[in-house]
Amino acid sequence: MQPVISLDRVYKRFGHTIALEDVSIDIPPGVVFALLGENGAGKTTMIRILTGFLNPDSGNATVLGKPCEKAGLDIRQSIGYVSDAPALYEWMLPEEIGWFTSAFYQEGFLDRYHQLIADFDVPNGVRLKNLSKGQRAKVALALATAHDPQLLILDEPTSGLDPMVRRQFLESMVDRAALGRTVLLSSHQISEVERVADWIGIIHHGHLKMVQPLEKLKSSTWIVTATMDDSCAVAVLPPGKVLTESRNGRQMRWVVQNLPVNWKSGYGSDSGVTNLSASQASLEDIFVAVCDDRAHRPVAEVTT
Numbered sequence: 001m002q003p004v005i006s007l008d009r010v011y012k013r014f015g016h017t018i019a020l021e022d023v024s025i026d027i028p029p030g031v032v033f034a035l036l037g038e039n040g041a042g043k044t045t046m047i048r049i050l051t052g053f054l055n056p057d058s059g060n061a062t063v064l065g066k067p068c069e070k071a072g073l074d075i076r077q078s079i080g081y082v083s084d085a086p087a088l089y090e091w092m093l094p095e096e097i098g099w100f101t102s103a104f105y106q107e108g109f110l111d112r113y114h115q116l117i118a119d120f121d122v123p124n125g126v127r128l129k130n131l132s133k134g135q136r137a138k139v140a141l142a143l144a145t146a147h148d149p150q151l152l153i154l155d156e157p158t159s160g161l162d163p164m165v166r167r168q169f170l171e172s173m174v175d176r177a178a179l180g181r182t183v184l185l186s187s188h189q190i191s192e193v194e195r196v197a198d199w200i201g202i203i204h205h206g207h208l209k210m211v212q213p214l215e216k217l218k219s220s221t222w223i224v225t226a227t228m229d230d231s232c233a234v235a236v237l238p239p240g241k242v243l244t245e246s247r248n249g250r251q252m253r254w255v256v257q258n259l260p261v262n263w264k265s266g267y268g269s270d271s272g273v274t275n276l277s278a279s280q281a282s283l284e285d286i287f288v289a290v291c292d293d294r295a296h297r298p299v300a301e302v303t304t
Ligand SMILES: Nc1ncnc2c1ncn2[C@@H]1O[C@H](COP(=O)(O)OP(=O)(O)OP(=O)(O)O)[C@@H](O)[C@H]1O
Pocket: 014, 015, 017, 018, 019, 037, 038, 039, 040, 041, 042, 043, 044, 045, 046, 084
């Protein structure tokens, strides 16, 4: 199956800042893909490359099979895209901008736009410049989705929206994916993303650190804790891929991927460990383990 979005060893720098380094990814059709990363991680840069607003310094990017460097305009016309700061014709009414935009799309656009604007409760007689931040975001979303695009790219889509509309909007993303459409959204809102995303990409300082289906990521990542008999004693690392290690008094804690079933067997009576437990990690635990540079990182894969 041809990926809807494909990046191959993409590299982009701005002066001394490396915004993306060696980023490769294939996003299949029919999924909600959430790109998570802290401020400045490289999310918007990646989205701007995909939408043809920026060219990579090296590497290749394609969207719907088209090269982003050459076909930016074509791509922007066939997908739905909402930037983190949507530019709208400020002097227009919501009704007018819908009518104006419908000229670029096929029949049906205006009806769907009106429906979305009504669902979002956007007041119609108020010029865009006088709408609230959230109301403007709703107009931008309605404009981006009214032509029912194969691919929707959203940079921080829910910032400025109230909780009810956030929920309604994110649920509509799941519905889109169920119909075979693809949604790429960038976000800081980990708990929200956890409710709707099928796939997760975690980007950190321009590196794509992790790309996995959400369920697989969560079911394969564990928080392991060990209570030591002495606050100076150090336990051996648990088996599997240890992402981070931290310590609080006598308790040691690790975030571990691919923990084998017999993981406790390495902690015998002479290990200094008095109590051991493992619980499944949340997406937030995983995100912090991948992105927290202050956490001690064992960089170890211990096999049993
Ligand atoms: N046009 C530019 N000129 C110079 N530096 C830039 C430019 N665009 C981005 N950067 C830098 O590239 C890095 C990645 O920025 P980017 O906007 O992609 O991050 P982000 O993950 O979208 O962050 P945020 O969540 O804060 O929006 C940052 O260090 C940023 O300062």
